[in-house]
Amino acid sequence: MDHPTSYYKDLLAGFIRDELTAEQAEALLSFIRQYPDVYKEMLDDPAIQELSVRQAQASGLTLSAQADTRIKGQILAHAGQETGAGKVSLLRRWIWAAAAAVLLIGATTVLTMLRNRTHNPATTARAASDITAPQVSKARVTLAGGQVVALDSLSSGLLAQQGSTRLMKLAGGRIAYQAAKGETFHEMQYNTLTNPRGSKVVDIQLSDGSHIWLNAGSSITYPVAFVGDERKVELKGEGYFEVTKDAARQFIVAANGVNTVVLGTHFNVHAYEQQTNVTLLEGRVKVARQGQVDNGIAIRLGQQAQASGTGKLQVAGNIDLAAVMAWKNGVFNFDGMEVRQAMAELERWYDIDVTYEEGVQNVKVFGEIDRNLALGDVLEILGNAGFHYRLEAGRKLVLMK
Structure with missing residues (x-):
């Protein structure tokens, strides 16, 4: 060690404050590589933790606990592949990981993300x-007859009447289908809710009481009122479902050639492009290729069924549910x-x-x-x-x- 530990501690503090020269950053990187145990002790220092928290409060960035290990792993994997100015960038990524460790030890989820302003003219x-981020919902509903209802242009109240089923806009912007009690429906009519790019998340309550949140760049087609022994909708994009239990009628979400079959549960379907991921948050669901129900797979809480193109369905466990639901x-x-x-x-x-x-x-x-x-x-x-x-x-x- 070329200098006392206090010298490198001062460098670390200077880096968190974004005050180091390139040469000082190089020295700190070399110290981290050579003395990782001493470096870890520095991270436990209350002064460093307090400094990291103060800097983090202005960054607007948080980090889940599972990210910390992966950050360090990636940085270490590339430690020998960058030279010159690249080492400074590498050090920055290492420090972000270090700051995450500091804050995780302190039981907070905020990550110090030091900003390199030279990257951004x-x-x-x-x-x-x-x-700016979306300020309003630009969602629209296409009715069975082809009429389009733009949700942001209408106040709360009745949006449309389709037979005896009313389409309502409730307080807070949610839309809901309200069917007449005790009525039996014989004809299937379909509506489509489209939430375009650049629009806030929109949520809808179907006629059976099921609740769906729709991400930007997504759409869902569904019956105005469900008829027969199943409840089936078609999703493009991403939606989170809280399905009302009905033992007599299974609920099916079709997306990218993949069917998710449930009786009543909570789950997320991510189906942009050709990749489809079904993540279970409550209960149990079965996921299968369309037309291959017998070859479907059941997933449990914290698992994710993954399908790419026409390939085989796979199941991943220990899914970070907070990460999956971040958009909502x-x-x-x-x-x-x-x-x-x-x-x-x-x-x-x-x-x-x-x-x-x-x-x-x-x-x-x-x-x-x-x-x-x-x-x-x-x-x-x-x-x-x-x-x-x-x-x-x-x-x-x-x-x-």
Whole structure:
């Protein structure tokens, strides 16, 4: 060790405050690599913890407990692959992990994300900050006869009457189907709820009482009133379902050629592009390819059924349910997510189009970010993962090497 421990502790504090030169950052990185045990002791120092918390409170970023180990693993895996200025970027990612460890030890979930402003030219940051998070729901309902009802243009009350079933807009923006009590329906009529890109999450209550939340860039087609011995809806995008129990009629969600079959339970279906993930939060469901019910798989609480294209269904366990439900709870969860996947989420939420210049690596990003932040604030945080960006006319975001 070239200097006393106190010297490196001062460097760590300076780095958390974003005050180090490149040379000092290099020295701190070398110390971390050579003396990880001493470094860990530093993280337990109350002064370092307090400093990290103060810096974190202004960052707007949180990190789930499961992210910490994965951050460190990725950084260590790439420790020998960066040189020069890249080492400083590497150190920053290591410090983010260190700050996470500090805060997790202190029983808080806030992560210090030090911002490297040189990645984001001021003009680009200002332009991106002008793209705000969705303020209203732009959702619309297409009725059985083809009429389109725009939800944001109407106040609470009756939106449409379809036979004896009323479509209502309730306080808080939820829409609900209210069927006449005791009436038996014989004809199936379908409506479609579409929640476009750049729209707040919308929630709907079906005629059987089932409650569905729909993410931006999603749509769901469903009967005005359920007829027969099953309740079937078709989802495109992402939805969270709280299904009303009915032992006589199973509830089926069809998405990307995959059927999720339940009697009454809570689960999330993520079905953007060709990837479909069904995550169970309560009860039990069966997931099968359409037309292959006998070959379906049952999943339990905390498990996720995964299907890509026409491949075989797989089951993953120990799923971070908070991460799965982050979209419904008002945050982005980028816990080890590849940047292209993260950008797909930003495309849907902010209604932008993302392109990539040649040579942009699909790095991973971590942590949770408030979905109410402007695009520029989110990009400034994510930019610390090692990519640059520029915003062009027409809400076009270009990621640069």
